[in-house]
Amino acid sequence: MPEADLPPIQATPTKRFFVHMLTRDIELQDAILDMIDNCVDGIIRKIHSKDVNPALPYRGFSADINMSPQGFEIRDNCGGIPRDVVARAFKMGRPEGPGDVGQTVGMYGIGMKRAIFKMGTSCKVASRSDDFGFVVTISPEWMEDPDEWKLPITHLPEDDELRDGTRITIDLLREDVALRFNEKDDNFIQDFKEALASHYALIIAKGFKVGINGEDIQPKRFALLVGEDLSSANTSDVISGRALEPYVFKGRVGSVDIEIYAGLYRPLPDEAEMEREEEIRSSKDDAGWTIVCNDRIVVYRDKTRLTGWGEADVPNFHGQFIAFSGVVIMKSDEPLELPLTTTKRGIDASSNLYSIVKDYMREATKAFTNFTNKWKRLPAERDRIYSSSRALGIEDLRSTSATYRMSDDRKIQGAVKYMPSLPVPKAPDRGVFISYRRPRSDIQKVSKILFDDPDLEPRVVGEETFDRILRQPAS
Numbered sequence: 001m002p003e004a005d006l007p008p009i010q011a012t013p014t015k016r017f018f019v020h021m022l023t024r025d026i027e028l029q030d031a032i033l034d035m036i037d038n039c040v041d042g043i044i045r046k047i048h049s050k051d052v053n054p055a056l057p058y059r060g061f062s063a064d065i066n067m068s069p070q071g072f073e074i075r076d077n078c079g080g081i082p083r084d085v086v087a088r089a090f091k092m093g094r095p096e097g098p099g100d101v102g103q104t105v106g107m108y109g110i111g112m113k114r115a116i117f118k119m120g121t122s123c124k125v126a127s128r129s130d131d132f133g134f135v136v137t138i139s140p141e142w143m144e145d146p147d148e149w150k151l152p153i154t155h156l157p158e159d160d161e162l163r164d165g166t167r168i169t170i171d172l173l174r175e176d177v178a179l180r181f182n183e184k185d186d187n188f189i190q191d192f193k194e195a196l197a198s199h200y201a202l203i204i205a206k207g208f209k210v211g212i213n214g215e216d217i218q219p220k221r222f223a224l225l226v227g228e229d230l231s232s233a234n235t236s237d238v239i240s241g242r243a244l245e246p247y248v249f250k251g252r253v254g255s256v257d258i259e260i261y262a263g264l265y266r267p268l269p270d271e272a273e274m275e276r277e278e279e280i281r282s283s284k285d286d287a288g289w290t291i292v293c294n295d296r297i298v299v300y301r302d303k304t305r306l307t308g309w310g311e312a313d314v315p316n317f318h319g320q321f322i323a324f325s326g327v328v329i330m331k332s333d334e335p336l337e338l339p340l341t342t343t344k345r346g347i348d349a350s351s352n353l354y355s356i357v358k359d360y361m362r363e364a365t366k367a368f369t370n371f372t373n374k375w376k377r378l379p380a381e382r383d384r385i386y387s388s389s390r391a392l393g394i395e396d397l398r399s400t401s402a403t404y405r406m407s408d409d410r411k412i413q414g415a416v417k418y419m420p421s422l423p424v425p426k427a428p429d430r431g432v433f434i435s436y437r438r439p440r441s442d443i444q445k446v447s448k449i450l451f452d453d454p455d456l457e458p459r460v461v462g463e464e465t466f467d468r469i470l471r472q473p474a475s
Helices: 015-019 028-047 111-119 140-144 175-180 188-199 201-205 271-280 352-375 379-386 394-401 440-451 458-471
Strands: 062-068 071-076 120-129 132-138 153-155 165-173 209-212 224-226 247-253 256-264 288-293 296-302 324-331 390-392 416-418
Touching: 028 062, 028 071, 028 111, 028 165, 028 188, 111 120, 111 165, 120 140, 165 175, 188 201, 188 209, 188 296, 201 296, 224 256, 224 394, 247 352, 256 352, 256 394, 324 352, 390 394, 440 458
Parallel strands: 062 209, 288 324
Antiparallel strands: 062 071, 071 165, 120 132, 120 165, 132 153, 224 390, 247 256, 247 416, 256 324, 288 296
């Protein structure tokens, strides 16, 4: 007798996986940032196909976050969750079918739920969009019941003050999260403010307001130095006709528009500053590559192989390059085409699109590390280069670079780029650089003898000792 067919295996996921395992691969900070991503996605849905000021498309929209050991709440006025989106907003993963319109990054359908599960076991999500308002309750009992997947939903009372927005309240925090929200014992909240100021710098600069425990977050600014043409300058220090300008690339790959701007955001460091940098690492956090996807900063000031440092003839990052900064801006109405990781806070380095972009990033990095190498021994002469320079933000860089004589790129049809002809030292003998080490205490003694001041820079002390000997009459 043939054996009877075996019964099929039930392969549905367990709630334990979603409630516990899904939260293990994301940091608390990223989980909360996911909630702010949802706010921005709501704005994009609301303004899609409307005439908005392109410089301030997010003006009038805001999100306020309050976090303490007693609970967490985020409240926004970003359009709320529409009636036809509610069901899939609470599914554990985005179902197949039409996606969001516009440049949203909520691609995987897990952000809000993962953040809630990460932080606590008792939550209410209230939202109102136009004339539809609702409240969904997630209770500890629902969390623990492996067979119950339905979430209770009720109408939002008409007298609730929430209008055209969403409010998420978590009032039973997990113990480890409550400890992180204690400002007396943990720096999490201050670190989170810093993360918002960097990751949402462009969005905040374009009008979006974010408050943390009553404090409005101010964006960190990205800017590059741009100088005037030196062809008419009365100087013998640089080759005339050259200017301090950024590297610029503009192109489109598939559905993704790409812009790259790279250059110097501050003067090059002198010898003493480079030595201090190696000791205290103070300014390096402002240098490196920043990557933006649909206005979200997903990589901030990176100085590793992820952004091309230390590979393909690009040097490893070190203190000599603390003046370098670059930004990659990618935009697409098809978010899945962007080289994002599932956390939306990182770049998929294996992406074919990112491999293409990274080639241009390395090209830009090499241009300015070469510039640094040529000028690092000439601190006094290079000051002339910066005297007429000014710092330009992204919008100003766009308008300024529109006047550059861009060249067609050979790799990508329709793409253009601008490789600046940066100032270089004159060919004649610039002198020989003298470098040697002595104990700092000895340098201070000599400085005291020469200048009656023990704290002058070692370079100044060394130059004076040499010049004094040189000035002595020959015996």
